[in-house]
Amino acid sequence: MRRTFPTSLVTATLLCLVSTTAFAQQSVAFPESVLTEETTTTGQYYLDAFEKVSFYESCGMSCGDIAPSCGGYCTSAACDCFYCRDKCGGDFGGHRSCLKDCGITVEGAFTQFYQGPSSGGNKEVFRYGDKLDVFVIMDTGKMGLWEGGQIDIHAVDWQMGQNAIVDATGLAPVNTAMLLPKVGEPTFATTSLQYTQMLGGGHLVTAGRINMLDLWATFYPEYGRGIDGFMNTSMMLPLNVIPSLPLVTNGAGIIKAGERGIERALLVFESQSSPTTVGMDFPNGVTIVGTVRKYTDFMCQPGSHTLIGVYATGEYTSYDTSGWIVVPGNGVTPASKQGTWAAAYLAQQQLWADPCNPARKVSMFGYIGFSDPDNSPFQFTTSISIEKFGPFASRPNDRCGIGYFYNGLNSDFQNTVSLIAPIDDLHGGEVYYNAEIVKWFHLTTDLQVIQPGLVANDTAVVLGLRGELEF
Incomplete structure (x- = not known):
């Protein structure tokens, strides 16, 4: 079968590559005071060390932040060049920094798959x-209102086009970012409007509309909601929280944070997912989440261990078919069970860090989770992965990873689905490489090999390309 590559993604990638190369070939004008008579064989000027640092500082850069695509120099013009910016839009004519000084930070990303x-x-x-x-x-403090307050808004969560989640295997989603707002259809929503207030001593309270993927990124910011690292949800978080923990819902809680991140939390949510609707009516009880995280230093490298417990008070479908009612002419009425639970243990450990650049490191992450056998499709889930940030000294802003997951299904769920088609446990692996084209555009190649749940299906070999543009 012939595959068609998306024109817009190809165009964006080629534009970045060609334009960056062209800019690198441009001559850069320097004041005579910063040029010495000595030159390299390639004609590159040496700069006086003192004035060199002065130029870097005037650009808001350190000496290690030279962008090769800018000719290897730091000047006022080079720091403001289109391909050297941290964000595609730069400072938006001074408006971004002005808003930030006033307490309002705006960030965005457009990602293609x-x-x-x-x-x-x-x-x-x-x-x-x-x-x-x-x-x-x-x-709120910088805005001149009151100290210690912060409002987080996922103002635009807009899914367009299509995704391959159902095409591969739905019980191990191959594209985490495309789970929200809704799977399988273009949708627009504001999926988070959360207020947090510091109470002192590292304690804070939070309330509002909460996006669970954003909340997860608060605990593990390096995972980036499936935008930067692994794409398969099973590589990032335990799926056994289904159906007890909704992806977008209203909630509140209290959190204890320390110097290295969140240490404890107790949160209460509505038990229904409402990505495109608002309101608090608690139609199916509440979901209570408790978590404790312990930070450690093993062999002088940082790590953490986290326990998460979830209990939902609502009614959920029971997969035990012995309680189902068969109504002649009207089909089958499934039984329901009051309450469901899930629990998980997560571990993260840094294995190595470059002494000259701590951002270059190797990190390992893994989890194991269990859930209520009556209500959840999953009996247990587990995963282990290794990622390297800055895999090469010459590519400090790239990242790559490899990992394996196993999603064990409940026997009752298997028996229920097998009435239609035989189903078995899922397991698979993923490997990716995320390359920085310019600071604000990253291109990721991704390979997933998954043994699908449906016994009749062959092993799924899923290829993916992801382009992220930050603006």
């Missing part, structure tokens, strides 16, 4: 989709 099973899975088809995210963070 081209992904699908090259063989196996439910359907061998490649699909193209987009995700637009805009975040607004408000500091």
Whole structure:
């Protein structure tokens, strides 16, 4: 079958590559005072050390922040060049920094995906989709209101195009970012509007509309909601929290934070997911989440161990078919069970760090989770992965990873689904490489090999390409 590559993603990538190369070939004008008579064989000037540092500081850069695409020099013009910016939009004519000084930070990303099973899975088809995210963070102290308050808004959560989640295997989503706002259809929503107030001593209270993927990124910011690292949800978080923990809902809680991050939390949510609707009516009880995190130093390298417990008070479908009612002419009425639970242990450990650049490191992450056998499709889930940030000294802003996951299904769930088609446990692996083209555009190649749940399906080999543009 012939595969068609998305024109817009190719165009964006080629534009970045060609334009960056062209800019690197441009001559850069320097004041005579910073040039010495000595030159290299390639004609590159040496700069006086003192004035060199002065130029860097005037640009808001350190000496290690030279961008090769800017000719290897730091000047006022080079620091403001289109391809050297941290964000595609730069400072938006001074408006971004002005807003930040006033306590309002605006960040966004436009991410494109081209992904699908090259063989196996439910359907061998490649699909193209987009995700637009805009975040607004408000500091009430800097805004002149009151101290210690912060408002986090996932103002734009816009899913466009298609995704390959169902084409591969739905019980191990191959694209985490495209789970929200809704799977399988273009949707727009504001999925987070959360207020947090510091109480002192590291304690804070939070309340509002909460996006669980954003909340997860608060605990483990390096994972980036499936935008920067692994794409498969099973590589990032335990799926056994289904159905007890909704992805977007209203809630409140108290959190204890320390110098290295969140240490304890107790949160209460509505038990229903409402990504595109608002309101608090608690139609199916509440979900209570408690977590404790212990930070450690093993062999002089930082790590952490986290316990998470979830209990939901509502009614959920029971997969034990012995309680189902068969009504002649009206089909089957499934039984329900009051309350459900889930629990998980997560560990993260840094294995190595470059003494000259601590951002270059190797980190290991793993988890194991269990859930209520009556209500959850999963009996247990587990995963282990290793990622390297800055895999090469010459590529400090790249990252790559490899990992394996296993999603064990409940026997009752298997028996229920097997009435239609035989189903078994899922397991698979993922490997990716995220390359920095310019500071504000990253291109990721991704490979996933998954043994799908449906016994009749062949092993799914899922290829993916992800382009993230930060603005």
